[in-house]
Amino acid sequence: MNEWEWRLLEDKAPTGTLTIAGVEVKPGHRVRLHPGKRGDMMDIALAGKTAMIESLEQDYDGQFHVCVVVDDDPGRDIGMMRQPGHRFFFDPEEVEPLPMDEAVQDTDTQTPTILIAGIGNIFLGDDAFGVEVVQRLANRQLPSGVKAFDYGIRGFDLAYALLDGSDVTILVDASPRGGTPGTVYVIEPDLNSLNSPEADQAAPDAHSMNPMNVIRLAKSMGGELKRILLVGCEPETVGPEEGHMGLSAPVAAAVDEAVKVLEGLVEKIRMGEA
Secondary structure, three states: OOHHHHHHHHOOEEEOOEEEOOEEEOOOOEEEEOOOOOOOHHHHHHOOOEEEEEEEEEOOOOOEEEEEEEOOOHHHOOOOOOOOOOEEEEOHHHEEEOHHHOOOOOHHHOOOOEEEEEEOOOOOHHHHHHHHHHHHHOOOOOOOOEEEEEEEOOHHHHHHHHOOOOOEEEEEEEOOOOOOOOOEEEEOOOHHHHHOOOOOOOOOOOOOOOHHHHHHHHHHOOOOOOEEEEEEEOOOOOOHHHOOOOOOHHHHHHHHHHHHHHHHHHHHHHOOOO
16 A cells, blocks of 8 residues: 555545445444455455454545454454454455344344453463364354454453453353363353452462453453353363373363354353343
8 A cells, every 4th residue: 555545544534334235334334354456465364354344434536445343353352442453444345244234233132242262371281271262263153243362371461351342251261170071161250259358369370360360350450340151171181280282182072062062152142041
């Protein structure tokens, strides 16, 4: 993009709706990106991605531009607080309206937004369970309003994400509860217990992530905590004494089961059944 094109984008004015491929779209609609033949690295990276329209704008030459935020842009949930993420501009013919978003639902009937957050340290055996599950989800088409990110051991990033507007956050993590290794649990933490005198007040560890400590950190930051669920798996090998990477056999076998549990849970939440 040359200097003149940059200036044109800076001199644009917002517009309400735009018809693309026979579909009337407006801010809030989701689209799939099909960048033109400029062939730069950014176009290659964004090709096929899904995104949310943030605004529709028209420059002084009358040309329309579609401003979007990519669905899997970490800026939507990591360290950018209320900012929407990185904004990209495309010509109307470079975006494809997604069928499920032919009309934007009213706020009072909109399905819940859901963040699936993978947690874990890949160097600590089965502690990598949450990371592996979210990576498996990356190969699947998630419903509108559902996002999945690998937070690893970045406790502060996850704490910010918990405050950033998703109606439901599903944490995915190894969760020792004394059961058979590979057992998958669905748990809803009692957020009121965070105020009890017996609650562990440990700070987030730079080499691991305790979900309850992260939730406690988010609450201490003064924001509103919405619904939080945990999809956990009973580990067999967790801890630095294990000295190896990779999941144990029973936990590796539970990854696909956890993906199915998540898909079912997401559908129930979106339908108001869970």
